[in-house]
Amino acid sequence: MVVQAMASRLLGMTALRGLGPRAPGPPCRRAAPSRACSLLCPGRIFTKEDWDTKHSTISGRRQSPIDIQPAEGMFDSGLGPLHTHYHRSGPMLLYNNGYSFLAEYPDNCSANVLGGGPLQGRYRLKQFHFHWGASDERGSEHRVNGSAFPAELHLVHWHESCESFNEALVSKKGLAVLGVFVEVGETHARLQELVEALPNITHKGMMHEVGTFDPSGLLPPCLDFWTYPGSLTTPPPYETVTWFILKRSMSISGEQLASFRRLYVSAAGERAVRMVDNFRMPQPIMDRSVRSSFPVPIELQDAATDTAAPARG
Ligand SMILES: [Zn+2]
Numbered sequence: 002m003v004v005q006a007m008a009s010r011l012l013g014m015t016a017l018r019g020l021g022p023r024a025p026g027p028p029c030r031r032a033a034p035s036r037a038c039s040l041l042c043p044g045r046i047f048t049k050e051d052w053d054t055k056h057s058t059i060s061g062r063r064q065s066p067i068d069i070q071p072a073e074g075m076f077d078s079g080l081g082p083l084h085t086h087y088h089r090s091g092p093m094l095l096y097n098n099g100y101s102f103l104a105e106y107p108d109n110c111s112a113n114v115l116g117g118g119p120l121q122g123r124y125r126l127k128q129f130h131f132h133w134g135a136s137d138e139r140g141s142e143h144r145v146n147g148s149a150f151p152a153e154l155h156l157v158h159w160h161e162s163c164e165s166f167n168e169a170l171v172s173k174k175g176l177a178v179l180g181v182f183v184e185v186g187e188t189h190a191r192l193q194e195l196v197e198a199l200p201n202i203t204h205k206g207m208m209h210e211v212g213t214f215d216p217s218g219l220l221p222p223c224l225d226f227w228t229y230p231g232s233l234t235t236p237p238p239y240e241t242v243t244w245f246i247l248k249r250s251m252s253i254s255g256e257q258l259a260s261f262r263r264l265y266v267s268a269a270g271e272r273a274v275r276m277v278d279n280f281r282m283p284q285p286i287m288d289r290s291v292r293s294s295f296p297v298p299i300e301l302q303d304a305a306t307d308t309a310a311p312a313r314g
Contacts, residue, residue: 063240064284065231066142069291075227077292083224083245084117085179087126091213095198099205099266100235100279101130104195104214108166113216115158115177118228118245118294124158124177127166129216131155132234133261135277137185142234142280143246145182150250151258152183153280154219169241176233176242181220186252191218196260204269221249225295234281248295 090112094105105128106113113126133152134140141153156179159169169175194214201209225248232238264276 062287063230065234066283067286068144068283069227075293076296080294081117087113087217089213089215093211093214095202095209095211097202097207103128103130123161125161127157127159129156132280150182151185154181170239178242180246182250184250184252185255188254196257199260204265206268223249227291227293229289229291
């Protein structure tokens, strides 16, 4: 059984490197939140007391998010490209957890995987979600040279050698999160099918099955990235995340972002509190280094103009 699992994992890894077809996995179960709430979802923005949650894996030395300061010397020519192997798959569950809305896949679903870069093996996509501000001047968790974007997408993956997502949460290198900065501009056609489902999950605790969805439509065509070791950005902030922040952003319309802001962190029947400013502030970099998969001097100019044009935050 173990040998069989290892063999299929090796098969999958080989196929991932070559971007060829993968051995078919078991059919996906119906999606369900792996915890009653994937986060401590208090129905409000987190307080200092929430962040003071103690856990043996939390050292406070590799917390996320951070302010990325592009500089010479960041480029690591040894970093291979990231490989995302995303497909239309499901069923996927939209879930208002009282802090963001999550698009969740079942634990056993390996239809969408991430590999490459500094990663060893494959990471399964568990869920994706956004962070955003009450206005466009703020909203992203990560920043570039001190500047924030209106929102940030996080695609949360867990290492398939773990038994479950919950085990991966507390396992060294158990998680890999892909972050994409969000700018306000053109309507994002692929995101629209989720935006139209949001009225079904207006309040905390509400869920809605959306069938299948292809997360590859959310990614920019270029996957150049910054990477660093960090943590979850919601309590408890386990330090088990390898972060990838894409240099290229995605664009959504003001109306799509307004749909996010129409959600509530409060449950139905409670005093209504809008779901806005659901981001954590940048944390000290400590003794970590941030590496980039792209040469910095040229791309830095690039990032400052056509891509990373964040609002001053
Ligand atoms: Zn997040």
